[in-house]
Amino acid sequence: MAHYEKEKGILEIGLPAVSARKQIGVRLDYDRSAGEKRKNWNKEIKVKNSKWWKxxxxxxxxxxxxxxxxxxxxxxxxxxxxxxxxxxxxxxxxxxxxxxxxxxxxxxxxxxxxxxxxxxxxxxxxxxxxxxxxxxxxxxxxxxDLVLNHSSDEHPWFLEAKKSRENPYHDYYVWRDGEEGTPPNDMKACFGGSAWQWVPELGQYYFHQFSVKQPDLNWE
Structure with a gap:
């Protein structure tokens, strides 16, 4: 639904509500005082109850x-x-x-x-x-409660990631080269022990902030 006030140079557009408690409106103001050479549009987006959780x-x-x-x-x-x-x-x-x-x-x-x-x-x-x-x-x-910091080590992404360094899913996770028994650093997991787990077939460690069965996803 749109409403245009010609004399004021205001166009208001009502977008479909996302839910019964949320309504989005867009208001465009045209500055007529600047004349035809400069069209100054100011966009104002109003979202009612956008911070409903507060x-x-x-x-x-x-x-x-x-x-x-x-x-x-x-x-x-x-x-x-x-x-x-x-x-x-x-x-x-x-x-x-x-x-x-x-x-x-x-x-x-x-x-x-x-x-x-x-x-x-x-x-x-x-x-x-x-x-x-x-x-x-x-x-x-x-x-x-969507868990996006890590996945299970049984997720298909991680099963693929462990197959080789060249696997397209390998970079979905955080890996570091190293030697068995010598983690990349001394970071500790929240559940105790090293935050790094050795994968012998790759010669690499993967990072897990929590359980060893929760490899961190790579957001870089």
Missing amino acids: KSVIYQIYPKSFQNSNGDGIGDIPGIIGRLDYLRDLGIDAIWLSPVCRSPQDDNGYDISDYQDIDPMFGTLEDMEKLISEAAKRNIRIVM
């Missing part, structure tokens, strides 16, 4: 221990769906959902082996879609 009540859910729906003793996504009315009645605005992507669970889901799938212990992609849909009906946002 005034929101956000409830973190650690899925393993929140609500079990099938009797296996492990919390899951259907269990969360079943408690949405309770969460709404608490007055929350958003759920911060700890990792639910497919994972070997070396670090409680923070070692992701497939960013495009849900770990079977928590449910299915269809369950995730239903959670998002049902939460939206109650005006509850879902904030995913």
Whole structure:
């Protein structure tokens, strides 16, 4: 939707709302006083509630221990769906959902082996879609705890990266040349021990800030 005020030289454009709580507008002001030789356009972008999280009540859910729906003793996504009315009645605005992507669970889901799938212990992609849909009906946002510092060492990227230095995926991770038993430096991992792990078939170390099964992704 657009609105143009010819006399004032103002064009306002309303863009489709991303959600019920967010609206984006673009306003262009044309400075007529400068004449035709100089067209001075000032663009003003207004985003309502763009920092909604600053005034929101956000409830973190650690899925393993929140609500079990099938009797296996492990919390899951259907269990969360079943408690949405309770969460709404608490007055929350958003759920911060700890990792639910497919994972070997070396670090409680923070070692992701497939960013495009849900770990079977928590449910299915269809369950995730239903959670998002049902939460939206109650005006509850879902904030995913997406782990991007590292992947699991069982992720296809890392399995490829270990095959050779020339592999296209090798540079997805942080590697340093060295000798076995002599790490590149004395950096320690958050979980203890050296932050470097030797890979004999490559003659290199890879960096892991956390578990040895969580090789850091290379963001350079």
